[in-house]
Amino acid sequence: MSMTREERETKNYIQNKLAEQGYPTYASILGNFDLNLTRDPNTVGFMEPGKGRIVLNRGLDENQVSVIIRHEILHYFLEHERRLLKKLAQEHNLDFDKVDDNSLTDLKRKLYSNDLFNIAADYEISNRGYTEDDKDDVRNILLNGQVLTGLVTEDDHPDWVDLSVEEMYDKLREERQNQQQQQQQNQGEGNSDQSSSDDSNDQQSDQQSDSQSQSSSENSSDSSSDGQSSKSDDQSDSDDSQQSQSSSSSGGQDDSQSDDSSSEGDSSSDSSDQSSDQSDSQSSDSSDSGDAGNEDTSSQPNSGKNKAKRPQIGQKGDEDTLAKEDAEREAQAKAEAEEYGEPEEDDLSKAERLERISKTFADSEAAKSAQGEASDKIYKERAARAAKDAKKYRSSPIRRFVDNLNRFIKNEVGKERVRTWKRTDPRYGTGPIVRKGKMRTSNGKIPLINVYFDRSGSWDSDKTKVGQDAIGTLNNYVRNGQIKINLYYFNTRIHSEDPGGRGGTSGTPIMEHIKQTKPDNVIIMTDDDITDIRENVTVPGAVWLLFKGGQSQNLIDHIHGQKQTSIYNLD
Numbered sequence: 001m002s003m004t005r006e007e008r009e010t011k012n013y014i015q016n017k018l019a020e021q022g023y024p025t026y027a028s029i030l031g032n033f034d035l036n037l038t039r040d041p042n043t044v045g046f047m048e049p050g051k052g053r054i055v056l057n058r059g060l061d062e063n064q065v066s067v068i069i070r071h072e073i074l075h076y077f078l079e080h081e082r083r084l085l086k087k088l089a090q091e092h093n094l095d096f097d098k099v100d101d102n103s104l105t106d107l108k109r110k111l112y113s114n115d116l117f118n119i120a121a122d123y124e125i126s127n128r129g130y131t132e133d134d135k136d137d138v139r140n141i142l143l144n145g146q147v148l149t150g151l152v153t154e155d156d157h158p159d160w161v162d163l164s165v166e167e168m169y170d171k172l173r174e175e176r177q178n179q180q181q182q183q184q185q186n187q188g189e190g191n192s193d194q195s196s197s198d199d200s201n202d203q204q205s206d207q208q209s210d211s212q213s214q215s216s217s218e219n220s221s222d223s224s225s226d227g228q229s230s231k232s233d234d235q236s237d238s239d240d241s242q243q244s245q246s247s248s249s250s251g252g253q254d255d256s257q258s259d260d261s262s263s264e265g266d267s268s269s270d271s272s273d274q275s276s277d278q279s280d281s282q283s284s285d286s287s288d289s290g291d292a293g294n295e296d297t298s299s300q301p302n303s304g305k306n307k308a309k310r311p312q313i314g315q316k317g318d319e320d321t322l323a324k325e326d327a328e329r330e331a332q333a334k335a336e337a338e339e340y341g342e343p344e345e346d347d348l349s350k351a352e353r354l355e356r357i358s359k360t361f362a363d364s365e366a367a368k369s370a371q372g373e374a375s376d377k378i379y380k381e382r383a384a385r386a387a388k389d390a391k392k393y394r395s396s397p398i399r400r401f402v403d404n405l406n407r408f409i410k411n412e413v414g415k416e417r418v419r420t421w422k423r424t425d426p427r428y429g430t431g432p433i434v435r436k437g438k439m440r441t442s443n444g445k446i447p448l449i450n451v452y453f454d455r456s457g458s459w460d461s462d463k464t465k466v467g468q469d470a471i472g473t474l475n476n477y478v479r480n481g482q483i484k485i486n487l488y489y490f491n492t493r494i495h496s497e498d499p500g501g502r503g504g505t506s507g508t509p510i511m512e513h514i515k516q517t518k519p520d521n522v523i524i525m526t527d528d529d530i531t532d533i534r535e536n537v538t539v540p541g542a543v544w545l546l547f548k549g550g551q552s553q554n555l556i557d558h559i560h561g562q563k564q565t566s567i568y569n570l571d
Contacts (some may be wrong), residue, residue, distance in 0.1 A: 002333035041144030042317030332423035450519035505529035
């Protein structure tokens with residue numbers, strides 16, 4: 001293959017883009033490939049190491065191109081084909097390292113007889129090679145009016161993000177087998193209904209036959225009619241037979257096409273490509289009852305002619321369109337070489353380039369570097385997100401309050417430290433004196449929290465909602481009967497129901513109410529309007545003061561918790 005000047009410039013741009021993104025190994029590997037662009041709406045992108053080229057759709061943006069190139073390179077370095085072939089060999093009691101070429105071809109036939117390989121491989125690349133930005137990029141690939149799916153593991157299987165390609169292949173195969181069993185069950189129910197209908201028709205037919213046999217004068221006409229009917233039935237059977245044969249032939253062709261596209265796997269030489277092609281042509285002969293390859297792929301969404309398929313990364317689209325573009329590209333590249341005096345790549349140079357590609361994909365150090373760059377980007381992204389979350393946490397008083405509240409209650413509910421002979425004091429563990437140790441045990445006490453929300457004229461319901469959402473995080477403890485929360489509202493007096501925002505603000509009624517109800521812990525949400533408190537109040541647990549619209553120093557000075565007093569300014 002050749003490159004046009006446009007494609008050569010695009011390749012240089014993408015190499016620089018990869019290097020800037022922190023993927024120098026990928027940029028270097030791309031340097032050994034021709035980069036071709038296609039308008040085929042059924043082609044996203046694929047790699048042909050044996051031909052030394054990568055083909056990408058023109059409709060992709062630069063970030064999507066970066067992801068797809070790294071996606072294809074990772075397929076090789078993660079050794080998806082080898083790992084899954086080894087898995088299949090073990091399932092068939094074969095020593096993979098001693099498998100001959102014929103057995104390997106047979107294993108490939110069983111592997112490529114369905115699309116589960118590509119799905120599992122794509123999921124592992126998502127798990128090990130995609131940053132969050134990468135995932136967003138591939139979620140937005142739109143070609144031929146279709147959005148690509150199945151490229152981000154957690155979109156389909158959130159609980160698979162830590163699984164290997166082998167584990168996901170097993171789960172996908174199990175899913176496929178369950179679907180087949182369900183289809184067979186549904187078909188069986190349908191056949192049962194049809195059988196009942198046939199029995200009814202047979203009875204009706206017998207009655208008609210008896211009626212006809214009573215009238216001998218109609219025998220000749222009946223015979224003539226029966227002859228026409230028989231001829232019609234025979235013709236119908238013949239048509240059904242031809243249709244079945246045609247369908248079978250079409251199904252086999254579809255399977256071959258599906259397998260051929262799947263065989264763009266991880267081989268890095270022409271000989272392995274040919275071996276895969278040979279195995280694909282035999283895929284319809286698969287008889288392994290234990291493998292999902294036996295399914296009728298004509299009923300699958302991705303089966304059928306290439307034009308009916310949903311575009312997938314790594315698979316070719318329409319062969320005729322790509323072949324036509326290749327011929328046009330060769331002619332254009334030759335014309336540009338003559339016009340600009342640029343030398344064309346000779347056979348020796350191309351052979352050397354293909355050899356470099358082959359060696360690169362066989363190089364363990366290159367594989368280590370490529371995987372390391374991918375994992376390093378993911379690690380840095382997660383670290384950056386954690387730092388951002390930490391900064392957001394530090395700048396969010398309400399989040400700090402929620403964390404503090406939940407942590408305190410978790411340590412308080414139904415537990416206390418007591419001395420017991422069930423545990424000895426470690427300070428005296430080796431001496432002649434043994435003393436009781438301490439341990440946390442249930443004290444049977446349910447902490448009570450009184451919550452007071454300001455609902456004076458200077459306070460609106462939106463402010464109150466902030467506090468209500470924060471308190472709502474304790475609902476699990478309330479449902480489990482571990483704590484009790486009493487909610488009150490106040491202006492110039494205490495209300496059990498929300499009175500609406502009206503009236504002035506007084507703190508003394510809060511203090512009097514706390515003395516009467518004796519809560520273990522208190523939460524008060526208000527502003528700076530409280531100035532009337534003259535008497536101190538202390539609760540046995542914690543006090544949380546949430547201020548929005550200024551702090552009341554008067555309130556701060558007169559209420560405390562024996563274990564903790566915390567103040568949060570929510571402005």
